[in-house]
Amino acid sequence: MAHGAGGKATRRLVDGLFAPLLLDGAGVRLSDAAQLEVDGARLAVTTDGFVVTPVSFPGGSIGELAVNGTVNDLAVSGARAVGIVVSFVLEAGLPTEVLEAEVRAMAKAARAAGVPILGGDTKVVEHGKTDRMYITTTGIGRMLPGVTIDPGSVRPGDRILLSGPIGDHGITILLARGELDLEAQLRSDTRSVFPLVEALIDAAAAGLRWMRDPTRGGVATSLNELALDSGLGIHISEEQIPVRDEVRGACELLGLDPLHIANEGQFLAVVSAELADAALAALRAAPGGENAASIGEVRKEPAAAVLVTTRYGGTRIVDMLVGDPLPRIC
Amino acid sequence: MRYVDEFRDPEIITRTCEEIRRLADPGRHYRIMEVCGGHTHAIYRFGLKDVLPDNLELIHGPGCPVCVLPMGRIDDGLALGKQPNVVFTAFGDMMRVPGAHGSPLEHKAAGMDVRIVYSPSDALKLARNNPDKHVMFFAIGFETTAPSTALTLMRAKAEGIRNFSVFCNHVTIIPAIRAILDSPDMRLDAFIGPGHVSTVIGCRPYEWIARDEKKPIVVSGFEPLDLLQSVVMLLRQLKEGRAVVENQYARVVPWEGNRAALAAMAEVFQLRPYFEWRGLGFISQSALRIRDSYAAWDAEKVFDVAGVRVTDPKAAQCGEVLKGVLKPVQCKLFGRECTPERPVGALMVSSEGSCAAYYNYEHRKAAASKRDLAPV
Numbered sequence: 001m002a003h004g005a006g007g008k009a010t011r012r013l014v015d016g017l018f019a020p021l022l023l024d025g026a027g028v029r030l031s032d033a034a035q036l037e038v039d040g041a042r043l044a045v046t047t048d049g050f051v052v053t054p055v056s057f058p059g060g061s062i063g064e065l066a067v068n069g070t071v072n073d074l075a076v077s078g079a080r081a082v083g084i085v086v087s088f089v090l091e092a093g094l095p096t097e098v099l100e101a102e103v104r105a106m107a108k109a110a111r112a113a114g115v116p117i118l119g120g121d122t123k124v125v126e127h128g129k130t131d132r133m134y135i136t137t138t139g140i141g142r143m144l145p146g147v148t149i150d151p152g153s154v155r156p157g158d159r160i161l162l163s164g165p166i167g168d169h170g171i172t173i174l175l176a177r178g179e180l181d182l183e184a185q186l187r188s189d190t191r192s193v194f195p196l197v198e199a200l201i202d203a204a205a206a207g208l209r210w211m212r213d214p215t216r217g218g219v220a221t222s223l224n225e226l227a228l229d230s231g232l233g234i235h236i237s238e239e240q241i242p243v244r245d246e247v248r249g250a251c252e253l254l255g256l257d258p259l260h261i262a263n264e265g266q267f268l269a270v271v272s273a274e275l276a277d278a279a280l281a282a283l284r285a286a287p288g289g290e291n292a293a294s295i296g297e298v299r300k301e302p303a304a305a306v307l308v309t310t311r312y313g314g315t316r317i318v319d320m321l322v323g324d325p326l327p328r329i330c
Numbered sequence: 331m332r333y334v335d336e337f338r339d340p341e342i343i344t345r346t347c348e349e350i351r352r353l354a355d356p357g358r359h360y361r362i363m364e365v366c367g368g369h370t371h372a373i374y375r376f377g378l379k380d381v382l383p384d385n386l387e388l389i390h391g392p393g394c395p396v397c398v399l400p401m402g403r404i405d406d407g408l409a410l411g412k413q414p415n416v417v418f419t420a421f422g423d424m425m426r427v428p429g430a431h432g433s434p435l436e437h438k439a440a441g442m443d444v445r446i447v448y449s450p451s452d453a454l455k456l457a458r459n460n461p462d463k464h465v466m467f468f469a470i471g472f473e474t475t476a477p478s479t480a481l482t483l484m485r486a487k488a489e490g491i492r493n494f495s496v497f498c499n500h501v502t503i504i505p506a507i508r509a510i511l512d513s514p515d516m517r518l519d520a521f522i523g524p525g526h527v528s529t530v531i532g533c534r535p536y537e538w539i540a541r542d543e544k545k546p547i548v549v550s551g552f553e554p555l556d557l558l559q560s561v562v563m564l565l566r567q568l569k570e571g572r573a574v575v576e577n578q579y580a581r582v583v584p585w586e587g588n589r590a591a592l593a594a595m596a597e598v599f600q601l602r603p604y605f606e607w608r609g610l611g612f613i614s615q616s617a618l619r620i621r622d623s624y625a626a627w628d629a630e631k632v633f634d635v636a637g638v639r640v641t642d643p644k645a646a647q648c649g650e651v652l653k654g655v656l657k658p659v660q661c662k663l664f665g666r667e668c669t670p671e672r673p674v675g676a677l678m679v680s681s682e683g684s685c686a687a688y689y690n691y692e693h694r695k696a697a698a699s700k701r702d703l704a705p706v
Contacts, residue, residue: 001439008671180448255681311340312347312554314377316691 007217007321011225031149032212033077033141042143044079046070049136055098057176059168059187062135063105065264068190069215070139071113075194076211076267078149078201079141084110086120087136093127102133113192115139144198146205151229153209158298159276160236161269163196163283164189164291166219167247170261175250182253184246189265196289200269203282207275213267217321220259222268223306224320234306236296236318259308260321270298337553338376346558347381353565360386361517362564363654365507366524367394367682368552374691376554382561389516389654392506393524394682395471396427397652397675398607399499402640404429407468407497408437410633417443417460419453420468426670426679430640433679450482450496457486457494464493466629469500474526476500476618477591480598483624497629498620501605503527504535505616509607511543515655520564522557523549525579530595532587533575540573551579598624608642608675609649648675651684658688665693 002009033046050066071081086106090099110117168189175182193213201208210230214222219241223234243258251258271279276294283292306318354360364370370390373379379388392398408429411418418434425435425446438444443463447453450467457465469479479496486494503524510516523536528549539547546567550560560578567573577583598621605617620628629635642648645663650656658664658677668674670689677683 001435002671179446179452310377310554311338312343312381314380314554316375316377317693319690 005216005321007221010217011320031077031151032073033079033139035077035143044074044077044141044143045138046073046077046141047136047138048073049134051131051134052173053131054173054176055102055132057188058172060190060264061102061105062133063102064109064190065188066135066137067106067109067113067115067117068192068264069213070137071115071192071194072213072264072267074139074141075192075197076149076213077141077143078147078197078208078211079143080194080198081113081115081139081141083116083118084137084139085118087138088120088122089134089136090122090124091127091129091132092124094132098132102135106135109192113194115192144201144205147201147208149208149210151210151226154226154230154232154270154298155209155272156232156298156300157273158209158270159273159294160223160234160296160298161200161271161276161280161283162219162241162293162295163193163266163268163289165242165244165247166214166263166266167243167251167258167261169264170218171247171250173262174254180254182250184250186244186246186250189263191265191288193265193267196283196286196292197267199282199286199289200271200279204271204275204279207272207279208269209272210270211267214263216262218258218260218262219268220257220306220318221320223318226268226270227304227306230298231304233299233302233304234296235299235309236306237309239311240293240295242291242293257318259318273297337551337555339555343381343554343558346555346562349562350386350558350565351383353562353569354383354386355569356385358385360519360565360568361389362386362520362522362561363389363391363510363516363518364522364550364557365391365393365503366522366527367397367680367684367687368525369393369522369550369557370684371681371687372552372554372557374687376557377691378554378557379692381558386561388522389518390651390657390684390687391510391521391654392607392610392652393472393503393527394652394677394680394684395475395499395501396423396680397648397677397683398501398506398609399427399470399676400606400608400640401428401430401642401675402606402638403499405431405638405640406635407466407499408432408434408442409636410466410497410629411437411442411444413464413633415463417445417456417463417465418468419445419447419456419465421448421470422446423681424468424470426673427676428673428679450479451485454482454486454491454494457491458489461493464495466633467494467496469496469498471500472503472524472527473500473530473595476599477530477588477594480591480594483598483620483627484594486627487624492626495627495629495632496620497635498599498618500599500618501607502601502616502618503531505613506607506610507536507539509610509613510653511539511545513653513655515653518545519568520545521547522560522564523547523575525549525551525556525583528577528579528583528587530588530591533577533583533585534587536575540575544573546573546576548576548578549583551582597621606639609652643674646674648677651677658685659693661685665689
């Protein structure tokens, strides 16, 4: 299970098995989307499978995640999504109302994102062989001009921006599973981040080095990937990281770290020092970006690690998770 | 009061650290043990070592109830889970702890019915809702969690739920502290006393530490200011040549403990004559077993438990780290053969384990303090 959680085990699986056997050419930078040139047009393509339980939760459902997730992977690769194809694997016996609700949710999300769903495939498997429904979306996008996303271009002194509060989605799902006697007014943050990405690119394309959407494994995993890919030290300040009170409270109770919790409507960006303020201002001015924050900066040391500083000067390393965050008890 | 904010107030923390610096005698090297694994994690999580003076060393104690379980007990529990129709339930903390043939999570991937529960009453509820299965709860913890196990067993008996049992691995904290003080390797000046265990047992059980061993002990909360204030209180005692038990966590810990919790424990449990602790060996009267009056819910009576003793791999130094004799980074396997992904011992995966705390929060810091690498 750990291999699907988005953390260390996933990375080892990809780096150790998939990449060497499947990917063509050394030095392919693994990121949220693959980039290719077709007759002079710079395109990006990405695919993602969605297996969330429960299928529906406050703030969204699997259908919305499936659309927004793929749009966002393209967005943080610097591309505007131009079309999506969908694959459904459905469990026999799935009530039609459930399927219809998800299809409607997907249509709505696609309209909101301005991205057409072009087609797809459907398979039905026996009852018990899948958990209600699995959805895979594959998206194609057009790279925005003047944008190159490359962790190798990150330099000491660059600043790290975050589009909004973290932890909403993961904690919403945890509570929606009903295993915990906890209630909170929380909703998934699922949305297309493309408008915010576009605003940032308009203001600071020349200084934009890297972006990522911190889904499974949270901000900690994304920043650790950056640290590993760039070989640099990522320093973030705990008090700058926006976290809703409800998320903080739930995390404190369960012994979880908001930095490890999944998000579905946020992204991280590394921007040069000269353009960081302009980039942040552009994010804050855009609808949905009011809580954007500058959370830290890149330094040379500690190499390939992520360090969090508390308000009173204490520090700790933040690592990638091995598997899923397990609530502690004692 | 929003405890999380007030007890992390950076200005008060700064002032408290200044007080610590004023109280600490620069000519002295202080060795203070925090017994509880939760405190170990809090210290690392909040980066408190960075704000304490260099001549004040915090030594991690054996207060991690999962870490002190010998591997054989994990295997015994997993063997129970392999029985037909048995559902293996445990706290999330147990899931990655390695047995000789894999952790509960690994057994789950191989098809065993393993489920995380957040309290023993969840396990009982599972039993109630699944009459065709037998739900076994792998109970761990010091006195902190023993009362809820006790209450759950009382409820199971009252409701006559027969498809439920507890594999009891509760241990008690005082014998562990005694074993530390009896150990010839340790030279300690004072103790930061366990926080949550004390909500059950109160502060009286620690009086012998101050009176007979002449070591100050302050029962502490888990926020940065709790721990720092406890250090202030300990330094004051040491400076004044006093040794008493003090309760810094008075907002949660009652001096006399929780009578109802202790009564429930007495109803359901009795002390085992002896129990094997990883690193500390066999300690008498240090662990709980289920009384005969609850035998029908005692997994060790309901099932055949092999009671296999499994020694740790030779190179692993879990025992010394548990006693505080070695720092995690001084274990030969740390970060090499033993990582959170491929743990050799529970200390590397438990949320109370000092190796896990060190690995997750500390060990790649460029400014690795010389003290961390120096021999104890």
